[in-house]
Amino acid sequence: MTAHSIPAHAQLTLPAPAKLNLMLHILGRRADGYHELQTLFQFLEHGDELGFSTRQDGVIQLHTEISGVPHDSNLIVRAARQLQNASGCSLGADIWLEKRLPMGGGIGGGSSDAATTLLGLNHLWQLGWDEERLATLGLGLGADVPVFVRGRAAFAEGVGERLQAVELAEPWYLVAIPQVSISTAEVFADPELTRNTPAITVRSLPEGGGHNDCQPVVEKRYPEVRNALNLLNKFVLAKMTGTGACVFGSFPNQGDADKVSRQLPATLPSFVARGCNRSPVHLQLEKLVSEGNA
Numbered sequence: 001m002t003a004h005s006i007p008a009h010a011q012l013t014l015p016a017p018a019k020l021n022l023m024l025h026i027l028g029r030r031a032d033g034y035h036e037l038q039t040l041f042q043f044l045e046h047g048d049e050l051g052f053s054t055r056q057d058g059v060i061q062l063h064t065e066i067s068g069v070p071h072d073s074n075l076i077v078r079a080a081r082q083l084q085n086a087s088g089c090s091l092g093a094d095i096w097l098e099k100r101l102p103m104g105g106g107i108g109g110g111s112s113d114a115a116t117t118l119l120g121l122n123h124l125w126q127l128g129w130d131e132e133r134l135a136t137l138g139l140g141l142g143a144d145v146p147v148f149v150r151g152r153a154a155f156a157e158g159v160g161e162r163l164q165a166v167e168l169a170e171p172w173y174l175v176a177i178p179q180v181s182i183s184t185a186e187v188f189a190d191p192e193l194t195r196n197t198p199a200i201t202v203r204s205l206p207e208g209g210g211h212n213d214c215q216p217v218v219e220k221r222y223p224e225v226r227n228a229l230n231l232l233n234k235f236v237l238a239k240m241t242g243t244g245a246c247v248f249g250s251f252p253n254q255g256d257a258d259k260v261s262r263q264l265p266a267t268l269p270s271f272v273a274r275g276c277n278r279s280p281v282h283l284q285l286e287k288l289v290s291e292g293n294a
């Protein structure tokens with residue numbers, strides 16, 4: 001079934017899943033001001049959805065407005081134009097977006113939209129770019145774009161560009177969405193941020209899966225996030241993802257996660273989704289390719 005913002009005549013409809021940072025350690029600061037991280041990414045079976053159709057006139061037109069994000073700044077449009085320029089493709093695209101993920105929530109909606117655009121247009125325009133090339137292009141749009149392009153749960157280092165695929169348990173997650181938007185830049189600029197966590201290896205992940213160095217800074221600045229963590233911690237070990245605002249806990253099955261979700265106050269929206277090691281967008285593209293070859 002096609003989501004309602006996406007017309008039935010769209011040639012290709014693909015998911016743009018959310019991600020969680022199951023841990024996020026900050027190891028240091030580079031000369032250019034960016035922070036060296038170690039983080040563990042896993043995807044969720046929940047996200048935005050994008051529709052694409054080829055245009056012959058070369059125009060890139062996103063038909064869905066996101067409030068506060070001008071058309072030309074939208075990561076979808078920027079990703080499409082960069083791929084068009086870098087590949088020398090003369091085709092354009094009509095694009096529609098079903099936006100479900102909260103913005104500035106640390107669950108990667110914008111980066112995932114950009115990655116799905118790169119993967120979708122590579123397919124539709126028949127460019128034949130491999131994931132390595134798409135991920136390199138994606139890194140220029142945001143540090144989290146490469147992991148979405150690669151589509152495998154990963155231990156990431158550097159600013160998120162050095163990826164090592166990992167096989168993790170795939171529990172159900174309850175993700176609560178405090179009603180604040182947090183600026184990543186502001187969190188990284190905080191003088192109280194811990195910036196010297198010792199490096200670990202993926203094999204020596206601490207008991208409990210590691211922590212998030214951004215969490216204390218965000219908890220201090222945003223009572224909404226602190227309250228959400230306190231509420232969720234009554235039921236399960238709760239952590240923040242990325243630079244916030246979303247917080248999450250894991251459960252062995254959907255029923256247990258739903259039960260806790262129903263006990264959260266109406267002021268704290270939430271959703272329940274399965275964690276997955278393969279991105280839903282890759283599974284769908286593989287299906288399309290195998291059907292095409294059948």
Ligand SMILES: C[C@@](CO)(OP(=O)(O)O)[C@H](O)COP(=O)(O)OP(=O)(O)OC[C@H]1O[C@@H](n2ccc(N)nc2=O)[C@H](O)[C@@H]1O
Pocket residue numbers: 021033034035036037039105106107108141142143144158159160184185186188241242243244
């Ligand atoms: C830290 C993560 C973990 O997933 O946070 P979330 O954005 O998902 O919450 C991401 O890697 C975020 O990546 P991304 O979202 O691309 O960051 P940007 O918008 O480029 O960063 C905004 C600003 O934050 C600072 N910044 C960002 C990433 C980083 N590794 N070190 C930094 O110091 C820089 O000042 C940068 O200008």
Ligand SMILES: Nc1ncnc2c1ncn2[C@@H]1O[C@H](COP(=O)(O)OP(=O)(O)O)[C@@H](O)[C@H]1O
Pocket residue numbers: 066068069073074075076102103104105106107108109110111112113114242244245
């Ligand atoms: N397609 C898009 N979806 C979401 N945000 C976008 C998009 N294009 C540009 N942005 C901008 O990127 C910012 C961060 O986006 P998002 O990925 O939702 O947050 P986070 O990185 O915290 O997970 C937004 O606040 C918005 O200004």
